[in-house]
Amino acid sequence: MIRFDQVGKRYANGHVGLHELTFRVRQGEFLFVTGHSGAGKSTLLRLLLAMERPTSGKLLLAGQDLSTISTAQIPFLRRQIGVVFQNHQLLFDRSVFDNVALPLQILGLGREEIARRVGTALERVSLHDKAELFPADLSTGQQQRVGIARAVVHQPALLLADEPTGNLDPRLAAEIMGVFEDINRLGTTVLIASHDLALIARMRHRMLTLQRGRLIGDGEAA
């Protein structure tokens, strides 16, 4: 599903974000990427989302080379990816329903189909009774679940999450991780960037450890 071959990212100011990273992720896998702040977790996610391009090496996502992908192809690639942000990135002038419906509107599905799929996605995160509310009416945990519903409503092949439990208490964080595991069981590859080692250890999934842009560990969280 994902193949990093000697992937490096050097910025114009000389800072090295990633240093010759090499690893593979199988389809349907659940893995964490961990490391301290500045380790390169976010850079790795930005490369997978084609927000940035590698400056060296080869990065393949489902056979597509992200080093050479054309700008016109990027939106179609991103339609196969779901992304969850630490700060939710919800649109506060739109209802929960409209926030979750956004990827489907971009895909151009009919209104009835959108309503059905949004209903299913909200049910999956237990927010089916909050569809008409606005994000400001929800708690932080509920907002994060709206973000997850939006990320999975179009049933992507890959789900990326950047510190999805960063602002949540341990109980809520565990619940959110449960949602990710459910999504993973449906066949979606899940890659979560997190520095919450205690939480990762409880989950017992594969963990990549980054330090200053280098991969220093690859194995199941202990």
Next chain:
Amino acid sequence: MSATRVPPPKPSERVGATRKAENGRINDEPDFQTLLRAWLESHRASLIDSLRRLARQPIGSFFTCLVMAIALSLPMGLALLLDSVERLGGSWQRAAQVSVYLDLKASEQRGEALRDEIAAMEDVAEAQWISREQALEEFQQLSGLGDALRELPENPLPGVVLVTPREIDKARLEALRLRLAELPDVNQAQLDLLWVERLSAILKLGERFVFGLTLLLVLALLLVIGNTIRLHIENRRTEIEVIKLVGGTDGYVRRPFLYMGALYGLGAGLLAWAVLAYGLNWLDQAVVRLAGLYGSDFALLGVPLGDGFSLVLGAVLLGYIGAWLAVARHLRELAPR
């Protein structure tokens, strides 16, 4: 909370994960029907969204349209005024005549014979004989020097044949004037087109001025609309970033802003049309009164329907282009590096 277990969707419902080719590559080529449906739905949603956003700020939207309308109506109004003056100049030009002054010794009969001879010429539409007596009488009436002229020992004015040419072509007129000047008993043939040339030069200067002003105001309009759209973009920055991250194309991001620019243009165009129609009508009353004092039935044209539609169409295009430029700049900032 625990996540509600929902049965997995049927493979045919999967938008993302199951739309994979056998070799494992993500199938990123949507079919034509999906693309067309997405395109139509996106246009409908973008138009409604843009209308809602403009309606949510009615005063701000109105003033933006008004600023654009004023900028549009200035060059358009000047162009319409120039059109009217050109029309007036044209009618005067058509009335341009060659005055053929006869020798003082030429008799009344000789004058009439000359008139007939000139009237038969190919380039001449009409020839009119004005005898020395008629000329003096007319001069006395128009000049207000009747008493003084009566004191003169003899009539100093020659007989004149007023020649109206068929066409106003400077070279042909000059040739005609030379032919007339060479006729026997003709003292002088005078063609006074200087005022027409001056008027023409003034009108050409006016046209250049209007063209320059139009260019400047079009630039100003693009800046106004670009800046307005830029503010809308800034207010929706998060939304744009999210749309891009969930797979929105540049076209999808751009669309609501293009509609907004076009709607601003439409509003401005209609307002400019109304401003011009009212302004020219208001001015026309004074112009008609002034023209009446000179015995003319001249009146301003108003805004012809075709020009009005061109104005609105131009304004919509300007709004569209201004919005396009503003969004393009923003999209460049979001492009992967």
